[in-house]
Amino acid sequence: MLAELSVSLWRGGKDGRYETYSVPQRASQTVLDVVTFVQRHIDPTLSYRFACRVGVCGSCAMTVNGRPRWTCRTHVSKVAGSGRLEIGPLENLPVIKDLATDMEPFFEKWQKAQGVFAPSKTRHEEIEQIRPDSPARRTADAAIECINCGVCYAACDTVRWNQDYFGPAALTRAWTLLNDERDAGGAARLQAVAAAGGCHSCHSHQSCQELCPQALNPTAAIAGLKRRTTAAYLKGEIKA
Amino acid sequence: MHRGSALWIAALVHRLSGLALAIFLPLHFLALGLAIDSEAKLESFLRWTDQPLVKFAEGGLVFLLTVHLLGGLRVLVIENLDWRDGQKQLATLAAAVSAIIAFIFLARVF
Amino acid sequence: MTMRLYLWQRATAALMAPLVLVHIAVIFYATRRGMTAADILSRTHGSIVWASYYGLFVAAASIHAAIGVRNVLTEWSPLTDRRAGLFAVVFGLLLAALGARAVFAVVLS
16 A cells, blocks of 8 residues: 655646645655656646656756755655655746746746846957866856756845845856956956845855755855955945 | 754854844943943943843844854855855854853853 | 845845955954943044944945845735835944944044
């Protein structure tokens, strides 16, 4: 006789509610398996997102027992103490339906932080020689593996309290570009991250760093941005 | 819940202690300002603070001041020096040191 | 928070770190059993050192506390940024005025 999990899933939009389902427990079950079971065998109207289901795409991020995680990489046995699970959509983002959120604000802030590569050469010029062990490249590489899953954004209290705050992911991407020798974004990008809602709003709670499934450290990246913007400001390269 | 992590609590304690100190400061300044009226006024206020309950509150204030200072140093270090590991332990140590200093204060005044 | 506010807050914080350490030592000294107002005031009266030290402390604390309060209001209260900023300025001025008065009280009165 298989044990049964009691699973509460968020249904509806912002003004929805949790509904509880009974799901048979299986060995090596992941939270994504549980959500999928509900949609396939109990209620086909459940909306949720996933793609790769092996922990490389970041699409399946949801709030599991209060913590944002990749559901495909969260084993039920690790989180469902006493056989209960509560699964909701990622926080700090508008809910479209059930477990799917609207990622648009996340990406809009990405743009606001100028997390976009600004080329400095054309194909007719010589290729830059970037040493992989140069300090700048190492710094960029340490922060570059972000796949925009939104876990850090959902975990961040400053995002929750401050609507303008760009959030850890957008700022981390800006940081990698500032350390990229090929990038020509320069002072304009520093000005962008020094704006209201930029890096100075970070209080170093470090929820982002604790929860990033890629083991990135946005707190450190944002600290780097604070140092760079301060230096630029004191030199008159950017305005307050 | 990530909200219970040591560093999140450290940040919250930092903010709450700052708020408490901000509320306390005007009162502190007003008390000292009693000396403008007369030394006797200040003296009678100081004797009022000899009450055990007030002394406990003062111990609490010492804790708040120390914990806010140490929490602030944590932020300054993160923002201006290279990243270091072991921050959770440092944050817990900071809280312990603050408690010890407040305790020493109370031990001396009782 | 803007760049300028951030810098003022961090700068006053760094400045106050050693000031607070001295203050904690002063607290311990001034709360020894048997210390009277006369004992304290006789040490602070006419002292340029105490006036400068606490004058600086009051200025830094007023700025630091005002910016801190502004942050808390913008994040935890429904006030707009402008209103929060206004409240913070008034609060900072209040602290500075009361603090200057307190320094005057122990050094000059």
